[in-house]
Amino acid sequence: MVSNERVGRSLLRQEVSERIKRYILDNRLRPGSPLPTENELCAALGASRSSVREAIKTLDALDIVEVRHGHGTYVGGLSLSALVEGLTFRGLLSPNDDFAVLSELVDVRELFERGNAAAIISALDGPHLDTLDDLASSMGTAVDADRVVADRRFHALLVNPLGNELVSQLTDAFWDVFTAVAPRLGLTPSDQDPVRLHKAIVHAARAGDSLAFADAVVAHYAPIRTRVAAARHAQSIRN
Amino acid sequence: MVSNERVGRSLLRQEVSERIKRYILDNRLRPGSPLPTENELCAALGASRSSVREAIKTLDALDIVEVRHGHGTYVGGLSLSALVEGLTFRGLLSPNDDFAVLSELVDVRELFERGNAAAIISALDGPHLDTLDDLASSMGTAVDADRVVADRRFHALLVNPLGNELVSQLTDAFWDVFTAVAPRLGLTPSDQDPVRLHKAIVHAARAGDSLAFADAVVAHYAPIRTRVAAARHAQSIRN
DNA sequence: CTCAATTTGTTCGTATGTATG
DNA sequence: GCATACATACGAACAAATTGA
Numbered sequence: 001m002v003s004n005e006r007v008g009r010s011l012l013r014q015e016v017s018e019r020i021k022r023y024i025l026d027n028r029l030r031p032g033s034p035l036p037t038e039n040e041l042c043a044a045l046g047a048s049r050s051s052v053r054e055a056i057k058t059l060d061a062l063d064i065v066e067v068r069h070g071h072g073t074y075v076g077g078l079s080l081s082a083l084v085e086g087l088t089f090r091g092l093l094s095p096n097d098d099f100a101v102l103s104e105l106v107d108v109r110e111l112f113e114r115g116n117a118a119a120i121i122s123a124l125d126g127p128h129l130d131t132l133d134d135l136a137s138s139m140g141t142a143v144d145a146d147r148v149v150a151d152r153r154f155h156a157l158l159v160n161p162l163g164n165e166l167v168s169q170l171t172d173a174f175w176d177v178f179t180a181v182a183p184r185l186g187l188t189p190s191d192q193d194p195v196r197l198h199k200a201i202v203h204a205a206r207a208g209d210s211l212a213f214a215d216a217v218v219a220h221y222a223p224i225r226t227r228v229a230a231a232r233h234a235q236s237i238r239n
Numbered sequence: 240m241v242s243n244e245r246v247g248r249s250l251l252r253q254e255v256s257e258r259i260k261r262y263i264l265d266n267r268l269r270p271g272s273p274l275p276t277e278n279e280l281c282a283a284l285g286a287s288r289s290s291v292r293e294a295i296k297t298l299d300a301l302d303i304v305e306v307r308h309g310h311g312t313y314v315g316g317l318s319l320s321a322l323v324e325g326l327t328f329r330g331l332l333s334p335n336d337d338f339a340v341l342s343e344l345v346d347v348r349e350l351f352e353r354g355n356a357a358a359i360i361s362a363l364d365g366p367h368l369d370t371l372d373d374l375a376s377s378m379g380t381a382v383d384a385d386r387v388v389a390d391r392r393f394h395a396l397l398v399n400p401l402g403n404e405l406v407s408q409l410t411d412a413f414w415d416v417f418t419a420v421a422p423r424l425g426l427t428p429s430d431q432d433p434v435r436l437h438k439a440i441v442h443a444a445r446a447g448d449s450l451a452f453a454d455a456v457v458a459h460y461a462p463i464r465t466r467v468a469a470a471r472h473a474q475s476i477r478n
Numbered sequence: 479c480t481c482a483a484t485t486t487g488t489t490c491g492t493a494t495g496t497a498t499g
Numbered sequence: 500g501c502a503t504a505c506a507t508a509c510g511a512a513c514a515a516a517t518t519g520a
Contacts, residue, residue, distance in 0.1 A: 029332075037484085048509045070486055072485065078329040082325055101405070107403055166344065276505065287488060293487095308495075311506080487515065488514070494508070498503085
């Protein structure tokens with residue numbers, strides 16, 4: 001009696017997932033907008049609660065929907081949390097060469113700042129530069145936890161003036177993955193004169209010298225790169 | 240008998256998800272390695288079938304595990320498929336300014352090639368350059384579908400010699416998102432002399448001129464940028 | 479504050495579809 | 500064709516969280 005017109009090729013929960021996405025798009029919902037309850041979705045889509053829930057969990061993992069226990073289901077924030085979780089796990093799994101992912105991550109993080117040198121410099125204004133300088137200074141006096149927070153904020157503010165939301169979120173995401181993976185692989189933070197390395201970037205930006213800016217960015221990542229390479233080499237010897 | 244020491248803060252399926260990830264890491268499994276069956280996981284983790292299945296669906300969405308109907312559950316390929324699906328959905332949802340995501344995507348795609356100009360040039364060898372030339376040529380004669388395939392392959396091969404798996408996968412991912420979102424927003428491909436624009440990149444690489452390479456990359460994305468900007472402007476007028 | 483209503487979380491039992499030998 | 504092992508799907512019941520009367 002149940003409408004059984006779905007062909008065998010596709011899985012039901014995939015269909016349900018697609019239809020929930022289409023529901024959001026067709027109704028032009030925004031992040032935070034409420035979705036129908038699970039039971040309403042069951043009735044509307046002609047699927048059991050289990051299938052609807054599994055579909056919702058898939059969308060939840062991608063931050064396309066967000067589920068609040070006892071409250072309801074809502075359109076998600078569309079963040080890059082799935083990228084962070086996936087890359088973090090990959091970084092922890094990499095066989096035989098755990099540090100390859102870290103090494104590649106440093107390359108990409110450097111690219112985002114070095115490759116946008118000219119655009120960043122022309123977009124940075126005075127107050128912004130002062131904030132960056134303050135953050136760099138705080139890396140000398142603050143305790144470890146605060147220093148890490150300041151570092152994350154520094155690199156986020158560095159690319160924010162570009163006005164590219166995707167670049168900003170990717171910058172945060174890669175920073176998050178790196179700081180999540182590195183310690184779990186036994187890699188301690190470099191902390192090699194962070195104040196000077198960060199201030200050099202700000203100084204070059206203030207001078208409007210994009211070549212010096214790029215050099216300062218490279219210099220900033222150099223000690224990190226060295227530490228990763230050393231750990232990588234030590235591991236390759238062990239194997 | 241069941242360890243019920245989980246405090247209220249965490250959801251059971253989250254715990255199950257974490258423990259499955261730890262199982263993979265602790266046993267040093269590789270992509271493709273088989274995981275215990277659902278029933279075995281239920282017994283091992285003291286959770287019901289539904290909770291285990293919902294946890295697995297979460298990990299499946301991140302390509303951390305891969306489920307084959309009637310076959311079993313395996314460690315996933317750890318691809319960036321979740322990033323592609325998430326960004327694609329974001330591109331289709333963006334309120335009032337659908338083309339902002341496309342515009343940002345072009346920036347990032349250009350950055351990956353322009354910002355790595357020097358490294359790409361020094362890593363490219365003769366045969367590689369010949370392949371790129373052939374791909375560029377095929378964009379003139381081939382039908383639409385083949386032309387798209389050639390374009391994807393061209394940009395993939397351009398960054399591949401860097402030897403950075405993450406860069407290669409991100410390049411593919413951003414290309415996939417762009418080509419998935421653009422047509423659904425009514426944006427037709429630019430196709431403005433693709434042979435010349437791509438050959439110019441290869442030519443600059445062959446000459447070992449990283450400045451010319453960067454310029455050629457910018458020129459390549461210029462018509463795409465123009466089309467996106469035009470569509471964006473037209474939309475802002477409508478609203 | 480307590481109670482009731484709503485909604486998601488979790489469990490269990492059963493039946494079906496799929497792949498392998 | 501058959502048997503086995505596995506994931507898929509359904510439905511009913513109860514638990515836990517949140518909100519508001």
